[in-house]
Amino acid sequence: MKSSANKPTLELNNTSKETFSSAGFILSAIGSSVGLGNMWKFPYITGLYGGAAFFLLFTICLVVIGLPILLAELTIGRGSRGNASSAFTILSGHKYWSYFGGLGVLAAFVIMAFYTVVAGWTMHYAVQSFTGKLFSGGDFGAQFENFNATLQPVGWQIVVMIISVFVVAKGISGGIEKFNKVLIPGLIIILLVLMVRALSLPGAGAGVEFFLKPDFSKLTVESALVALGHAFFSLSLGMGTMLTYGAYVEKRQSLGTATLAVGFGDLLYALVAGLIIFPTSFAFGIPSSAGPGLVFVALPAAFDAMWMGEFFGGLFFILLAIAALTSAISILEVPVAFVMDKFRTTRAKAASSVGALCLVFGIPAALSLYGPLSGFLPGGKSIFDWMDFLGSYVLLPLGGLVVTLFTGYVWKHAGQEAGLTSGWYKLWMFLLRYIAPFLVIAVFIYSIYSNL
């Protein structure tokens, strides 16, 4: 029996949804998960929390907690054909569930507001690197601060938003899928070129060793919680992104295969990113845990010292920009799908109004690091940091908890929709019911505790 026979036919249930092609869906889901998280956050937290030992923990968290929740999101999306908020009401028949799901929509909105800032930086750095301006400007730390003290980051943020709105407005097959189908293969080629370049640098071996040789004495509860939090962010979980994409997936697509492809793709990308960043920074004597500035401050110094550094540096930032854009469009799609259903409006109108509203909140974030709003530090944090905190550390775990509990305890037909064999189904339910909720709550409490 098809699971759809058990669904309450609420008017929210949008049956005339567009659909992804199979390859288009997998590429778009990988495009969403592979993003700034892999290249900007992952390397510096790996440097900070114990190199290879941290990578191992990250892998375990990704497989044991990340993949079950990823599958749950895709299953809820396809089973309901709803959006990140309505999906839960469609499947449970209870209105209040849409408010819990609404947390995901809010998370997407908040994350989009600051994600576009960092995505904008990558574009600026790509241009500066190709033109050589980056390398004639001296001190990279000062350059980063000076750039952020101007209005330029806002300009680049608007460029990112316009591209994202344009792609999302074009729809699933004509926009999101097409964009990913062109850019993801491009991303893979650039990634391989940069990996070969990095590994062939004299002195690269020390970087590889740091990244791949585990030192278990560095493992702490804290690094485990950071690893789990990052596995969440990296797989784009907890804010309805995968749920929203899942709603456009055809019934014959295997969700289990898609989950494995996305998980493996994200992990492989993180691995290769590490094999680019650590050898490059070690070869030029740059400390591995240089903090969030690693990519924008430390790496330019390495490219500066490298043969054809303008070219390889430019390529590196283009890689970052592509990864960021394919994630940004998946984030934007969450509130856009919600607004389209809720206000029964067209895609183009929903995308442009959500994009504009998001900029109203995002522009202050862009100006809050070294710009005119940098003096405004309520509770000791900049607007940018508050948004990152609220989105990544508060709303994402809460959204993840909603998905876990809903699939584990509330929705009775998840198994049919996911199409798992009985053994896999039992394992999936075990993880969703008894393991994931507790670990997600632990991450949540830890994040609040360590950030406030």
Ligand code: PHE
């Ligand atoms: N997974 C993306 C990254 O690694 C970020 C993201 C988070 C995208 C949540 C969508 C939803 O950068």
